Amino acid sequence: MEIKAEELALAYIRQAGREQLPDLNLNNKNLSKLPLEACKLTQLKKLYLSGNRLSTLPPEIGRLTQLEKLVLDLNPLERVPAEVFTLPRLQELWLGETGLEALPAGLLRCKQLKRLDIDHNQFSELPPEIQNLDQLEVLNLNDNQLRELPAEIGRLTQLQKLFVQNNNLSALPPEMSGLTQLQRLNLDGNPNLGLPAEIAATKDAAKILGHYFG
Numbered sequence: 001m002e003i004k005a006e007e008l009a010l011a012y013i014r015q016a017g018r019e020q021l022p023d024l025n026l027n028n029k030n031l032s033k034l035p036l037e038a039c040k041l042t043q044l045k046k047l048y049l050s051g052n053r054l055s056t057l058p059p060e061i062g063r064l065t066q067l068e069k070l071v072l073d074l075n076p077l078e079r080v081p082a083e084v085f086t087l088p089r090l091q092e093l094w095l096g097e098t099g100l101e102a103l104p105a106g107l108l109r110c111k112q113l114k115r116l117d118i119d120h121n122q123f124s125e126l127p128p129e130i131q132n133l134d135q136l137e138v139l140n141l142n143d144n145q146l147r148e149l150p151a152e153i154g155r156l157t158q159l160q161k162l163f164v165q166n167n168n169l170s171a172l173p174p175e176m177s178g179l180t181q182l183q184r185l186n187l188d189g190n191p192n193l194g195l196p197a198e199i200a201a202t203k204d205a206a207k208i209l210g211h212y213f214g
Helices: 001-018 036-040 059-063 082-086 128-132 151-155 174-176 204-211
Strands: 021-025 044-048 069-071 092-094 115-117 137-142 161-164 184-186
Touching: 001 021, 001 036, 036 059, 059 082, 082 115, 151 174
Parallel strands: 021 044, 044 069, 069 092, 092 115, 115 137, 137 161, 161 184
Antiparallel strands: none
């Protein structure tokens, strides 16, 4: 079964190589490892690996220097290699439902990220160093075990969408009033959450919170 899965993946990989395709979709291919041949496709801009059995990626992933989007959700990841975080053009990283309990080492140095999805994991806290990702426009923290958000999240001044539904939040830091670009804030599923006056007074607060705040 695993041999057939890899053979099927190789067929897609070789087609992408022949046709110099910018996207490679290997979602739901029952892969336990990424074939090294995929790491030779240096033209790739988007790589989809959702719904496989990957526990890590080969360090050769670092050769994909044109990669802008990497989707790894729904994999039982044990580690994300450091080479992922040195990809110079990476803007979107999807790590939802991978069993992560903490942000991978190196991710917080990936300063060019514009979207980070770490939903449906086991995070109980978000480190203050999240402020390093100051180009983020979308941050998805849904369905974790977060009890609070760090004050430093208020320094993500480019943030437009913040999703924190189904966590254990009881308060929001007043510093979030500095998120002046925020267009959507999803807080549903945090029944004990209160709203600081600093945020309630923010311009367009009602539009931002909408019906997502209980």
